[in-house]
Amino acid sequence: MRRFLLLLLAVIFCLPAWAQDEPTSGTLTHRTDRLLRIGFLRPEGEADMTPVQLEALREYLLAVPEVTAAMETEGYEGIGLFSTDGGRDMLRRLNALEFDVAFVPARAWAEQQTGYTVILQTRRERDFTSSRGGRVLQRGVIVISARSPLFAQDELSDDDVAEYLTDQRIAVVASQSVAGFVAPLLEMSRRFGIQRPRGGLIWFESSAEVTKAVVAGLVDVGACEEGAMEETLDRSGLNAEQKNDVRRVILRTNPVMTDPVIVHPGLAPQVSELGRELKRALRDFSLQGGFGRVQLQSARDSDYQEVRLLLTEFDERVGEIGR
Numbered sequence: 001m002r003r004f005l006l007l008l009l010a011v012i013f014c015l016p017a018w019a020q021d022e023p024t025s026g027t028l029t030h031r032t033d034r035l036l037r038i039g040f041l042r043p044e045g046e047a048d049m050t051p052v053q054l055e056a057l058r059e060y061l062l063a064v065p066e067v068t069a070a071m072e073t074e075g076y077e078g079i080g081l082f083s084t085d086g087g088r089d090m091l092r093r094l095n096a097l098e099f100d101v102a103f104v105p106a107r108a109w110a111e112q113q114t115g116y117t118v119i120l121q122t123r124r125e126r127d128f129t130s131s132r133g134g135r136v137l138q139r140g141v142i143v144i145s146a147r148s149p150l151f152a153q154d155e156l157s158d159d160d161v162a163e164y165l166t167d168q169r170i171a172v173v174a175s176q177s178v179a180g181f182v183a184p185l186l187e188m189s190r191r192f193g194i195q196r197p198r199g200g201l202i203w204f205e206s207s208a209e210v211t212k213a214v215v216a217g218l219v220d221v222g223a224c225e226e227g228a229m230e231e232t233l234d235r236s237g238l239n240a241e242q243k244n245d246v247r248r249v250i251l252r253t254n255p256v257m258t259d260p261v262i263v264h265p266g267l268a269p270q271v272s273e274l275g276r277e278l279k280r281a282l283r284d285f286s287l288q289g290g291f292g293r294v295q296l297q298s299a300r301d302s303d304y305q306e307v308r309l310l311l312t313e314f315d316e317r318v319g320e321i322g323r
Contacts, residue, residue, distance in 0.1 A: 034075055034076055034077045034078075035076065035077065035078050035079060035080035036071060036076045036078070036079045036080070036100050036101070037079075037080050037082055037098060037099045037100050037101075038054065038057070038058070038079065038080065038081050038082065038099065038100065038101045038102070038103075039082050039083075039084055039090065039093060039094075039098065039099035039101070039102035039103070039104075040054055040081070040082075040083055040084070040102065040103040041083065041084055041086065041087070041090060041103065041104075041105070042083045042084065042085060042086070049103050049291060049294075051081070051083070053290060053291055053292065054081045055081065056290055057282075057285055057290060057291075058079045058081055060281070060285050060290065061079060061278070061281055061285075062078075062079060064277070064281050066277045066280075066281075067274070067277045067278065067281050070272075070273045070274035070277045070278075071274060073273070073274070074272070074273075074274050076274075082098070082099065086174065086176070087104075087105045087107060087108050087174060087175075087176025087177075088176070090102070090104055090105070090108045090176075091107075091108045091111055091112060094108060094109075094112040094114060094116055094262075095112055095113055095114055097114050097264065099264065100263065100264045100267055101261065101262070101263050101264075101267070101278060101282075102116070102261070102262050102263075103122075103259070103261055104259060104260060104261075104262055105176040105177065105178070105259055106178045106256070106257055106258070106259050106260060106304060106307050107175075107176045107177070107178050107182065107307070107311065108176060109260050109262055109304060109307075110304060110307045110308045110311055111311065114265065115265040116262040116263065116264065116265065117262060117263050117265060117267075117268040117269075117275075117301060118260040118261070118262050118299050118300055118301050118303065118304055119260075119261055119262065119263055119268075119269060119275070119278075119279045119282075119298070119299070119300075120260065120261040120279060120282060120283060120296040120297060120298060120299055121135075121136055121257060121258050121259065121260045121261070121296070121297060121298075121299035121303070122136070122258045122259050122260075122261075122294050122295075122296060123136045123258065123294070123295045123296065123297050124227070124258075124293055124294055124295075125231075125293060126138070126227030126228065126230065126231045127227060127258055128227075128255075130255065133303070134297075135257060135299070135303050136257070136258045136297060136299075137255035137256060137257060137258065138179045138225055138226065138227050138255065138256060138257075138258055139179065139183075139225070139226045139227070139252055139253050139254070139255055139256070140178075140179045140180055140181075140182075140183035140184040140187070140223065140224065140225055140226065140252070140253040140256070141184060141223070141224060141225075141226045141229065141249045141251060141252050141253070142165075142170075142184050142187075142188060142221065142222070142223050142249070142250055142251040143211075143214055143221070143222050143223075143224070143229065143247050143248065143249050143250065144214070144220055144221055144222075144247070144248050144250055145214045145215065145217050145219065145220050145221075145222075145246070145247065146215075146217065146245065146246055146247070146248075147217045147220055148164075148220045148221070148248075149164070150164055150248075150250065151248050156250060158191065158192060161192060161250055161251075162191075162192035162193065162194065165188060165192060165194055165197055165221065166192075166194055166197060166198060167197065167198050167199055168197050168199045168220060168221045169197065169199030169200050169201070169202055169219065169220075169221070170197050170199070170200075170201055170202070170219075170221045170222065170223055171201075171202050171204055171210045171213050171214065171219040171221065171222040171223070171224075172184075172185075172201050172202070172203060172204065172210065172222070172223045172224075173203075173204055173205070173206055173207055173209075173210060173223070173224055173225075174203070174205070175321055177207075177225065178256050178257070178307055178310065178311075179225040179226075179253070179256050179258075180207045180210075180223065180224045180225040180228070181223065182310060182311065182314050183253035183254070183256050183310065184223035184224070184251065184253055185223060185314070185318055185321075186253075186310065186313060186314045186317060186318060187251055187252075187253045187254075188223075188251065189317040189318055190317070191251065195317065195318055195319070196318065196319075196321070197221075201321070202219065206228070207224035207225040207228035207229055207232070208228055208229075208231075208232040210222040210223070210224040210229075211224060211228070211229045211232040211233065211247070212232065214247055215233070215246040215247050226249070226252065229247075230243075233246075233247070256306070256307065256310065257299075257303060257304055257306070257307060260299055260304060261282060261296060263275050263278065263279075279298075282296055283296050283297065283298070
């Protein structure tokens with residue numbers, strides 16, 4: 001039965017080839033206009049916002065009198081939409097102060113040096129809410145396939161897992177993902193003393209693609225975001241028992257924040273009427289279904305300080321790994 005499920009999933013998922021090790025870098029542009037510039041990740045991988053949704057957002061904002069009045073007061077003549085070539089390109093462009101509003105990976109916000117302010121964070125059905133302050137959180141996992149020699153063992157000691165992981169090649173998502181990349185590799189270092197597996201890393205575009213590779217047996221070990229993994233398996237039609245036949249979680253991370261929406265320092269709601277109106281309008285647009293299954297809720301910089309601490313520890317324990 002297990003073998004049948006693996007073969008079935010391989011067909012259902014129609015696995016694509018994994019990405020190259022190095023991304024193509026975007027070119028920084030200089031601001032020569034008076035557009036309110038909205039930045040977002042190109043629509044692939046873990047990115048949530050599509051060009052169609054962003055165009056609908058632009059039209060929505062231009063139809064909100066309070067937003068357009070505040071834009072006119074602060075000298076903006078229109079709204080421009082700009083996609084970035086992944087998280088690293090987003091970070092470079094934030095550091096160049098290119099965007100007024102941006103939908104970013106949490107890591108990009110934590111590493112930017114120009115004072116962008118968090119105003120909102122993403123919420124999906126797969127995320128969960130903390131008991132402290134209602135923050136939206138997610139977890140990372142390290143998961144093994146049914147082919148792994150550890151899969152059928154009833155009890156797994158830390159020594160068994162450490163010895164196994166040390167030599168494995170691990171499927172991972174882009175390094176900008178805090179839940180899917182940073183947290184699992186950091187927890188592996190904390191718990192098992194593994195800085196980097198000797199087998200190396202194999203890069204995939206998203207947690208969904210890592211999940212597909214693991215359950216289809218193309219790789220034995222994967223690191224990804226737990227909610228995205230479970231959502232991917234749910235979409236394949238597997239029930240709880242069948243899920244346990246095709247993957248096994250051997251490590252879970254502590255919860256981390258979902259990705260934020262940020263604004264230019266000059267548009268922080270504390271100092272800008274336009275910033276306040278944008279925050280309200282963005283949230284309303286999301287609650288009306290403008291971003292599909294993704295909604296936005298209020299957040300602030302202090303909610304994300306733990307991300308900065310996590311990245312500092314990651315740099316100390318694991319070091320620089322990039323894609």
